[in-house]
Amino acid sequence: MKYYSFVRSEIAPLLPSNATRILDVGCGVGATTAWVKSKYRGSRTVGLEGNSALLPELTNNVDEPHIVDLNGTLPEVGAADLVLLLDVLEHLVDPERLLTRIISIVAKNATIIISLPNVAHLSVSLPLLIRGRFDYADAGILDRTHLHFFYKGSALELARRVGLEVEKGLIGGLEGPRARWVNRLTLGLIRDRLAKQYIFSARQKQFVTHPMDRWWIGG
Secondary structure, eight states, rough: GGGGGGGGGGGGGGGSSSOSEEEEETTSSSSHHHHHHSSSSTOOOEEEESGGGGHHHHHOOOOOEEEOOOOOOOOOOOSSSEEEEESGGGGGOOOHHHHHHHHHSSSSSSSEEEEEEESSSSSHHHHHHSSSOOOBBBBSTTTTTOOBBBBBHHHHHHHHHHTEEEEEEEEEEESSSHHHHHHTTTTTTTTTHHSSSEEEEEEEEOOOOSSOSSEEOOO
């Protein structure tokens, strides 16, 4: 249950200045949804979650909770102007299909925040190099329920294939003192091996005047 109740406050720098209808896809118990709603006075939230056991707590945190199969047909969610897809796309059979569907039903200028784990992290690449193997886990980058794996390039390519332009990006996993020290010592040359997640905000290309020009370190 702790896994489902994290508040993803690290996305704060990616949040738009205004939002009236917030859609959180794969929202767990809705803890992040409720936190984001507190940033926007008068906003309304919609939560889509696949785990029916979370419904009682989800109902307390989200205005319009839905238990759905994210690989299937989506319910009516209204024209959301802020969409959260935080560590959910990698669990789906066809993440591009869901992302395309979401874009088609939300507001045309909606901000879409996506978080994807980085399979190029040292915790994965080193065991492969040294032992020639990796092991699945109950959570994290090698969560046994992941159906797809992403690195920086493929994460950005997923967004571009559905017509999104990235505006801001955060690298998760570099906020700790050890990771920051290694990053500085190596002059940033192995930053993509230290990144645990890539988190970015994007919108449809026609609404973006300043595409992302650098990644920021989350914290």
